[in-house]
Amino acid sequence: MTPILVNTYFSGAGLMDIGLQSGGLTLQQSFEIEALCCDTLRRNFAHEVVQCDITKKLVSSEKECHVMVATYPCTRYSPIGDIHGVRTGDDLFQKGTLPHGRATAPSEDPGRMHLSSS
Secondary structure (H helix, E strand, C coil): CCCCEEEEECCCCCHHHHHHHHCCCEEEEEEECCHHHHHHHHHHCCCEEEECCCCCCCHHHCCCCCEEEECCCCCCCCHHHHHHCCCCCHHHHHHHHHHHCCCCCCCCCCCCCCCCCC
16 A cells, blocks of 8 residues: 655644554654754654744755645744744744645634643
């Protein structure tokens, strides 16, 4: 059986990734800006973790995949929101996912879980 390759965006500490992997998908790359989250991903998964500001990276720098999964960024609850002086995340989600032409911003909070080091 051919593996279904997945890239994840705004991966956080990897809860979404755990679900995808448990569902039989093959994680290939995760993109996350928070250093603590990237460290957590690297300790718990074998796939490539890229620490970057997704609004500044090129789509061509990614590995080809069958599925692209993006969660809504939780900058409202994250230290990175303080660094940029924002606490919404709307602009990051739209700038980070819309260049792919495969995602739109959610209309409401789907009941996401958020992790914090504090």
